Amino acid sequence: MDSRLHDHLTFLIEVDQLKTVLRQSPLAAADRRENDAEHSWHLALMVMVLAEYADEPIDVGHTMKLVVVHDLVEIYAGDTPIYDTAMGESQQEREEAAADRLFGILPGDTGRQLRELWDEFEARATPEARFAKAMDRLQPLLLNWMAKGGTWRTPGVTADDVRGRKAVIGEGSTTLFEAAMHLIDEGERRGWARS
Template sequence: MLERLQQQLDFANELEKLKATHRTNRTLDAYRFENSAEHSWQCALLAMVLQEYVPESLILERVTTMLLIHDLGEIYAGDTFVFDEEGKADSYSRELASLGVSLGKLPADQKRHFLDLWQEFETGSSAEARYARAVDALVPLLSHLEVAEPDDNPHRLTKSQVLAKKSFIKDLSGELWELA
């Protein structure tokens, strides 16, 4: 019992590192870039709020768990910008290796459970994973539109590029696609 609890506490300490993993979106005060822990939290909460726009019946606990763990692989691999095609080429394997270190702190049964949910999210192999992926794609877009100055486009992205990257949302929900 104490060994299991110690493993879980080691994992809790590991999670602190997600707060030091920075993303490309700025915070509302425009003072700093958000971290991956903040992003995961915002996604999980928004998933609860927007669920009514998805016609399929979902197990929300699975969705929120996926969203809370989906970026754990960034602790050692870093965040790969969604439009970085070169970085995306090997981001799955880099994040999987990183995830192995972080989840390796947990008892084996919990490690396996979270790894299975992470892979389900990554592949979009369930209704819950497809919804979680849609929320994960919407949050940075909505955040950018809320905090960015007019014409703030440091990556020189076009509307067509952004919509093409988010187009999978269309198959999930007409309302969420319209929002995008």
């Protein structure tokens, strides 16, 4: 087998592990937590469906690439729950090391291309990356809403904490940010998030 093809196939087998990385977010359709692969698929679909609400014009295909690649590093770094401040302190270091290791499996040009997508998502310096990050924060909000609070009920987390963590949605879409704040406000009124 050609060594380039071998490296591509090795990478694709390796990233199958994404299906085993559990997130904190509950599923809306089943009584279990979602995994990172399900999360990434959902984000890609959200980009397709919600792109018209982006504050700036975006390349939908490029934005979909960003959301598909953004959590691959969690295969080695693990998921960092949004309200776990202790784990959050080491997140960047863990994920950088994971990106080096994972994208290093690929041939140089392909590895660089995927690493650039991951770096772009993390930097949020492009309209596509800002919208991708907005989807990354909106998606678990929707799941938590359907679960009548879900991770909003984490000990010590308040509705203001949720609002603060979701503020990044406003960097990609004013309309979706306003909708998110409406859902959080309603969740607080219903007792799904602490005041």
